[in-house]
Amino acid sequence: MNNLLIHPTYFPSISHFVAISQADSITFEMEDNFQKQTNRNRMYIYSPNGIQLLNIPIKHSKEAHQRTKDVKLETAFDWQKQHFKSLEAAYRTSPFFEYFEDEIYPIFTKKHTFLMDLNLESMEVVAKCLKMKLEYSKTNEYFHEAKDFNDLRILANGKKDTATFESYTQVFGDKHGFLNNLSILDLLFNEGRYALDYLKKQVL
Template identity: 35%
Template sequence: MKVVILQSNYIPWKGYFDLINDADFFCFLDEVQYTKNDWRNRNKLYSKNGIFWLTIPINKKSVNLKISEVTLEDFHWQEKHFKTIIHTYCKSPQFNEIIYFLEDIYLKHKWNFLSDLNQYIIMKICKYSKITTQFADSRHFSLELDRVDRLISIIKQVGGTEYISGIAAKKYLDGQEEKFSQNNIKLIYKAYGPYKQYFQNLPIFENFVSIIDTLMFVPQSDILKYIVSEN
């Protein structure tokens, strides 16, 4: 069984979902330190004026907490983000379908915790995109203190035989890759892309923006064709 373990991000880019799609079992690792100015509470959108950040304001007292403990400053940002996405993509071909999707996230819920919001969005997008990977939350597992032992422990608890990691996580594994083979777990580094391009209605195609961009331009039935690596 292939396992992916990763921190939850806010409306992640397509590569995040490509990684999820490769796995049989995906575990949100939100019982770790929140990192400031990272992907946990922000991501990029692409408008006619270029790429810009959409950032969730977090409670300043949450900076030194686990991701799962980070609280949000208030609820006002929700309507602001909703309106910003609407303004950015109102002329996109899939807008009328995705508007209801966004209303559920931003207008029908009030989010107190960043982790709850991120996980809800990610699982909702996976369901919409027909990704059938099983999900779990690291808070429901017995966790080791060492970062690599923690990953291995989760993999073993779910009966995993392969661990898929983004190539950027080599630094996170900190030269301890041999621990996986010692525990009969095959370590695989994911190569992102190349990805099939779609018409963004802008001069230069941008891959590294939120999945929201893809949803706005690609019909639901074709989503997987554009978020799964072509190699």
């Protein structure tokens, strides 16, 4: 049995969804401490100028360690509008952007309080677009070693995620070449209904 343990992240990397699409069961890590500079609150897309980081601002806690599930979003400025504009600039001309736009857009208008709620919803929306069943359980304590699981929590740390995948056609591929393992949105907007087949064929 492939019992996957993984972090919910913001419109996760393709590697996340490769793991999820091939798992027998999925458990989301809910009890970890928040770590900066990880994909917990960021995604990478293919902009007209190449790779672009979209980062969610969070409210910083005075505590040395804060659980990811307790992290609140910064609402002082409209990062959601900025993120959606960046997605439009990157993918408006892709084959499937308009097809999925109505599913994706509401996330950028909703006022979530907690990062974790936003991450879970972003993953659920993507699974719906992929026509993929996303049934999961959640951890209720933290284990440094999770021996009963295929522990892929490391994928939340983009720098340690070294997965490479088959190339597919990207909007600005002629300018910058193929960019590997971006946000799942890159695959969705470029491959549409073929995206789930692609995920199931990849080797992680």
